[in-house]
Amino acid sequence: MIEITISPKESEGSPREFYISESQNSEKYEKICLQTDDQLHRYVQLSWDDVNYYATTKGKTLHILKSVSGYANPGEFLAIMGASGSGKTTLLNILANRVRSGNKAEMTGIISANGKDAREFNISKYAAYVTQDDVLLPALTPRDCLMFYAKLRCPGTDKERYAKVEKILSDLNIAGIADNLIGNAIIKGISGGEKKRVCIGIELMSDPCIIMLDEPTSGLDSYNAGIVIDLLLKQAAKGRTIISTIHQPSSNVFKKFDKLMLLSEGNVVYHGPCDKSRKYFAELGYKCPKQVNPADYYMRILHITNRHEITDEEQNKLDLFVESYKENYVKDAESKYELSQLQEIGTYRPNCWVEFFELLKRSAKTSAKNRLSLKLRLLMALLIGILIALIFNDLGNGEKAIQNINGVLYMLSIWPVMSGNGSVIMNYYMERAVFLKEHDEGLYGDWSYFLSKNMIDIPWTMVSGILTGVIAYFSLGLNLHDGSKFIIFYCIYIMALQCGMGFGYITGFLFTTVEAAHAFSSVLLFPLTAFGGENVKINSIPISWRWITYITPFKWVFQAFTVNEYTDWEKDCDTECDPLGDLGWSDQQWQGIIGIIVLSTSVRLIAYFILKLQTRNKRS
Numbered sequence: 093m094i095e096i097t098i099s100p101k102e103s104e105g106s107p108r109e110f111y112i113s114e115s116q117n118s119e120k121y122e123k124i125c126l127q128t129d130d131q132l133h134r135y136v137q138l139s140w141d142d143v144n145y146y147a148t149t150k151g152k153t154l155h156i157l158k159s160v161s162g163y164a165n166p167g168e169f170l171a172i173m174g175a176s177g178s179g180k181t182t183l184l185n186i187l188a189n190r191v192r193s194g195n196k197a198e199m200t201g202i203i204s205a206n207g208k209d210a211r212e213f214n215i216s217k218y219a220a221y222v223t224q225d226d227v228l229l230p231a232l233t234p235r236d237c238l239m240f241y242a243k244l245r246c247p248g249t250d251k252e253r254y255a256k257v258e259k260i261l262s263d264l265n266i267a268g269i270a271d272n273l274i275g276n277a278i279i280k281g282i283s284g285g286e287k288k289r290v291c292i293g294i295e296l297m298s299d300p301c302i303i304m305l306d307e308p309t310s311g312l313d314s315y316n317a318g319i320v321i322d323l324l325l326k327q328a329a330k331g332r333t334i335i336s337t338i339h340q341p342s343s344n345v346f347k348k349f350d351k352l353m354l355l356s357e358g359n360v361v362y363h364g365p366c367d368k369s370r371k372y373f374a375e376l377g378y379k380c381p382k383q384v385n386p387a388d389y390y391m392r393i394l395h396i397t398n399r400h401e402i403t404d405e406e407q408n409k410l411d412l413f414v415e416s417y418k419e420n421y422v423k424d425a426e427s428k429y430e431l432s433q434l435q436e437i438g439t440y441r442p443n444c445w446v447e448f449f450e451l452l453k454r455s456a457k458t459s460a461k462n463r464l465s466l467k468l469r470l471l472m473a474l475l476i477g478i479l480i481a482l483i484f485n486d487l488g489n490g491e492k493a494i495q496n497i498n499g500v501l502y503m504l505s506i507w508p509v510m511s512g513n514g515s516v517i518m519n520y521y522m523e524r525a526v527f528l529k530e531h532d533e534g535l536y537g538d539w540s541y542f543l544s545k546n547m548i549d550i551p552w553t554m555v556s557g558i559l560t561g562v563i564a565y566f567s568l569g570l571n572l573h574d575g576s577k578f579i580i581f582y583c584i585y586i587m588a589l590q591c592g593m594g595f596g597y598i599t600g601f602l603f604t605t606v607e608a609a610h611a612f613s614s615v616l617l618f619p620l621t622a623f624g625g626e627n628v629k630i631n632s633i634p635i636s637w638r639w640i641t642y643i644t645p646f647k648w649v650f651q652a653f654t655v656n657e658y659t660d661w662e663k664d665c666d667t668e669c670d671p672l673g674d675l676g677w678s679d680q681q682w683q684g685i686i687g688i689i690v691l692s693t694s695v696r697l698i699a700y701f702i703l704k705l706q707t708r709n710k711r712s
C-alpha cells in the first residue's frame with residue numbers, strides 16, 4: 093500500500109505530491125491511498141532543456157523555437173499558450189518525438205523523462221497524442237471505435253475489454269451517445285465536443301502516462317471546452333501528465349490549468365503555476381484588470397502585428413519578458429522514479445490474423461453503415477447494365493453483329509476496370525487519415541490492413557458483376573451455347589473489377605490527395621484504352637509499342653471476353669467470318685484469362701510494395 097500526500101496547488105513538490113482537485117479553487121489538503129504499486133507506472137515528469145528548432149524553407153532558415161526549457165509534472169495539466177505561429181504545435185510535436193532533425197529541419201536540446209534522456213528510448217511508448225483534427229471514421233459509433241482499439245491494444249479477455257470500454261465511455265460522459273454515428277459533413281453525427289472526447293477515449297485505451305493534446309478545445313463552444321478540460325483534469329488527478337496547447341480559453345477554463353507556458357515568437361515568456369501568472373506580469377508592469385480574462389490579456393500584450401517587421405516597442409517588450417523569464421525560471425524537483433518502472437503503451441500486439449479479422453469487421457461495418465455510398469455504387473452498376481442493354485439492343489447478324497459485339501464487349505472491358513479503380517480511390521481517401529494515424533501508432537501492420545482491404549472488395553465485385561453482367565449479357569443475347577459461357581463471362585468481369593481496384597490502390601497509395609490520384613489514374617488508364625485490341629488491332633501496333641498491351645487490363649479482359657463469346661458462336665455468318673482470327677487471337681484460348689489474373693496479382697503486389705514504402709518513409 094502506497095500513501096500519497098496531496099499537497100496544495102502552490103506546492104512545487106515531487107511528482108508523488110500532486111494535488112487532486114475536482115474544483116480548481118479547492119485548497120484542501122487531502123490524502124488518498126492507492127491500493128497497489130501499479131499506479132506508479134503513471135508518474136512521468138517530462139522536461140526539456142534549451143530546445144531550439146530551425147526549419148529551412150525557400151532557402152531561408154527560420155529559428156522557430158529559441159532555447160525553450162520547461163517541464164510537465166505528473167498529476168498536472170500544463171497549458172501551452174501563445175499567439176498563432178508562436179511555436180506551440182512545434183514544441184508539442186518535439187516533445188512527442190514527432191519531429192526529427194533532417195535535411196530541412198534541425199532540432200537541438202535535451203528532452204528527458206524522469207531524468208532519462210529521451211534520445212535513449214521512444215517517448216511515444218509512454219505518451220498518447222491527440223491531434224487537433226478528429227481522425228475518426230464517420231460511419232462508426234464511439235463504442236465501435238473504442239472496441240476496435242480495445243481489441244488491438246488491450247490484453248485480456250473480451251469481457252475485460254468490454255468493461256474497459258464501458259468505463260471509459262462513462263468517465264468521458266459519452267455513454268449516452270455511444271451508439272450514435274460519429275458522422276461528418278454529410279452524415280449527421282455526434283457534436284464536435286463529443287468527437288473530441290472519443291479521440292481522448294481512444295488514447296486512454298492504452299493507459300498512457302502522458303497525454304499530449306494539440307488544441308483540444310478549438311472549434312468548441314465554451315461549455316463543451318469546459319467539459320473537455322474537466323475530463324483532462326480528471327486524468328491528471330489520476331497521476332497522468334497532461335500537456336496541451338490551447339487557443340483562447342475562457343476565464344473559467346483558464347483558471348483550471350495547473351501550469352502555464354506562454355510562448356511568443358518561439359521564446360518562453362512565462363512558465364510556472366497558472367494562478368501566479370497574474371502577479372508575475374503585474375510585477376513586470378503589465379497588470380491584468382480584475383474583470384479581464386488573463387488568457388486574453390496575455391495574448392494582447394504578447395501580440396506582434398507583423399512578425400517579419402517587429403517594431404522597437406514590441407521588441408523591447410518581448411526582450412523584457414524573455415530576460416525576466418530566464419532569471420526567474422525554476423524547475424520543479426526531479427522525479428524520483430526510474431523510467432524502467434514505467435509501463436510502456438502499445439506493447440500488446442495481437443497476432444496479424446486478429447488484426448486482419450478486426451480490420452475486416454470494421455471495414456464491413458463501415459461499408460454497411462455508409463448507406464449513401466453503398467446505394468450509389470449499386471445504382472451505378474445497375475444503370476450501366478441497363479444503359480448497355482439499351483444502346484446495343486439490336487446486335488444484328490453476320491459482320492454487323494461482330495462489330496456490335498466487339499463494341500459492347502470492349503465497353504464491358506473498360507467499365508469494370510475504371511469503376512473498380514474509382515471506387516477504391518474514393519474509399520481509400522475516406523479512411524486514409526485514420527489508417528496513417530493508426531498504422532503510425534503501430535496499432536496494426538500494413539499487411540493486415542492491405543489483406544483486409546482486398547478481402548472486403550470481394551463481395552462488392554460479386555454484387556456489381558451480377559447487376560451489370562446479368563442485365564447486359566442476357567438482354568443482349570450474348571453466347572448461350574451452354575451455361576458455362578455466362579459463368580466464365582461473370583468471372584472475367586469480376587477479375588476486371590479486381591484489376592481496376594489494384595490500379596486504384598497503386599494511385600491511392602502514391603498520392604496524398606484524392607484529386608491527384610484521380611487525375612493520375614485518368615492519365616494512366618485512358619491512353620491504355622487505345623491498346624486494348626478493339627480500336628487498333630494488336631498486330632497493327634508498332635512493335636516498339638506492343639509491350640504496352642501486356643500492361644493493358646482492357647486488352648486481357650477484351651481478349652478473354654471475345655474468346656469466350658466467339659468459341660462455339662451460333663450467329664448467322666458466311667464461311668469467311670472469323671472474328672477471333674481478325675482480332676489475332678484465334679489460337680489463344682486461355683491467354684486472356686491468364687493475362688488478367690497475372691496483371692491483377694501484379695498490380696496488387698506493386699500496390700502493397702508502394703504502401704510498405706510509403707508507411708516506412710512516413711515513420712522514418
Ligand SMILES: Nc1ncnc2c1ncn2[C@@H]1O[C@H](COP(=O)(O)OP(=O)(O)OP(=O)(O)O)[C@@H](O)[C@H]1O
Pocket residue numbers: 147148149154156174175176177178179180181182183197339
Ligand atoms: N517545417 C517547417 N517549415 C517552415 N516553417 C515552419 C515549419 N514548422 C513550423 N513552421 C513555422 O513555425 C511557426 C510556428 O508554427 P506552429 O505550428 O508551431 O505554431 P502554433 O503556435 O502552433 O500556431 P497555431 O496556433 O496557428 O497552430 C509558424 O510560423 C510555422 O509556419
